[in-house]
Amino acid sequence: MIRINCPYCGERDHSEFSYGGDATINYPSLDASEKEWTEAIFFRKNIKGFQFETWHHSNGCRMWLVVERSTVTHEIKSVKPCHPDLQKVVENNK
Amino acid sequence: MMPGNHEFYEHSLKLWENLSHELNYNVMFSQRAHVSLFHSPGAKDSVSRIYNIMRLHGTDAELWDLKTLKKKIPHLNYHNSRFPILGAAVQKRAGNARHDAVAWGYARAADTLGVDILQNCEVTGFTRKNGNIESIQTSRGIIKGKKIGFAVAGNTSVLWQMAELGNLPIESHKLQAFVSEAVKPLLDQVVVYGVGGAHFYISQSDKGSMVFGGDLDWYKSYAQRGNLPMVQDVAEAAMAIFPSLGRIRLLRHWAGVMDMTMDGSFFICKTPISNLYLNAGWNYGGFKASPASGWYFADLIANESPHNYVQNHNLERFEKGINIDERGAGPDPKLHG
Incomplete structure (x- = not known):
């Protein structure tokens, strides 16, 4: 079991969460080329090592988190x- | 059901049927029937349509009504009122094989044909010359070659980036498999079902162990070990359909790293480097495809152009919007079962 320290709820089992995916995808502007959009939607770095990824605390506070794992x-x-604004709030409350 | 896909897998099955003879090694291929349960009239209609298309293309397929299914496999749970079993879609020529024997059989047959198999030999880099790959650097020295093929399920992205080719439409996820202690003959077929969020397959090995599995672990990972929530999920799926397994003990479970692609289909294609060829992205379905995967990859490398059956299995299909075997799950690799 992976234990994820949710900033709102504390440390919980990962089975409370749903995995989102790569948190570093930047979508291009709407008039960007098909090539750029294909790259953003379908192609992944698929990092072997530490990566930033999104998780949803679906059976908890239902907030989306960025996890470096x-x-x-x-x-x-x-x-x-x-x-980003919630990140600031959480930082200021530490 | 898209053109090419059906022919590819039917060819694979035909190659399986003669594989033990061709390799001169008993891979214990057993065509014991693949029994896919359905649990609602809608599911029956949907699977009837698919199996009718299979029949029209010359592949074996039949529907078993509840009476036939009960006669063939009497000990399934027929009393589930939420997801009652209504029957099954059956491909009688499908089955299973002993995976170790398949690996050893291929290795020995390849060795006899003059193929060098180098174990404990990690690829560490590529030397490029005039845009091509001239040689591969490995932990045991340099290997030169005119044509290079990647067939490294799970770690395709790592090699791809080592060759400075950027990103691939692939994520690495892990899939677990489970083996129980050996019991007396209990199940003569491969039974599969997927309903109400569950996904489950089971068969019995020749040694008597029940071999089964289910979904991915749901998060991206290169770790070759499974996590416990999925053990529980799969055990629950087993109990839902086979309550008689309740007291059976699990001997071992492990996880393999899968290339999960953005549309659930594989790649057998040329690459931006003219002497590099790619065989990757087999998702859940690599084992059944092994003989055809090798056949069409060899064909591509020898003839420099893809066979009609695999001509759309390339890296450009996403930009061009070519559908291969989509079920509308969207561009999320973990959702392509």
Whole structure:
């Protein structure tokens, strides 16, 4: 079991969460080429090592989180809210 | 059901049927029937349509009504009122094989034909010359070659990036398999079902062990070990359909790393490097495809152009919007079962 330290609820089993995916995807502008959109939607870095990824605390507070996790050892370095403004609120309340 | 896909897998099954003779090694291929349960009239209609298309293309397929199914497999749970079993879609020529024997059989047959198999030999880099790959650097020295093929399920992205080719429409996920202690003959077929969020397959090995599995672990991972929530999920799926397994003990479980692609279909194609060829992205379905996968990959490398059956199995299909075997799950690799 992976334990994820939710900034709102505390440390919980990963079975409470749903895995989202790569948190580093930047979507291009609407008038960008098909090639750029294909790259953003379908192509992935598929990192072997630490990556930023999204998780949804679907059976908890239902907030989306950005987790920095190793895809080899499953070690977690950081857990933050997805929304940048909420990140600030959580930081200020520490 | 898209053109090419059906022919590819039917060819694979035909190659399986003669594989033990061709390799001169008993892979214990057993055509004991693949029994896919359905649990609602809608599911029956849907599977009837698919199996009718299979029949029209010359592949064996039949429907078993509840009476036939009960006669063939009397000990399924026929009393589930939420998801009652209504019957099954059956491909009688499908079955299973002993995977170790398949690997050893291929290795020995390849060796006899003059193929060098180098074990414990990690690829560490590529030397490029005039846009091509001239040689491969490995932990045991340099290997030169005119044509290079990647067939490294699970770690395709790692090699792809080592060759400085950027990203692939692939994520690595892990899939678990389970083996129980050996019991007396209990199940003569491969039984599969997927309903109400469950996904489950089971058969019995020649040694008597029940061999079964279900879904991915649901998060991206290169770790070759399974996690416990999926053990529980699969055990629940087993109990839902086979309550008689309740007291059976699990001997071992393990996880393999899968190339999960963005549309659930594989790649057998040329690449941006003219002497590099790609065989990857087999999702859940690599084992049944092994003989055809090798056949069409060899065909591509020898003839420099893909066979009609695999001509759309390339990296450009996403940009061009070519559908191969979509079920409308969207561009999320973990959702392509």
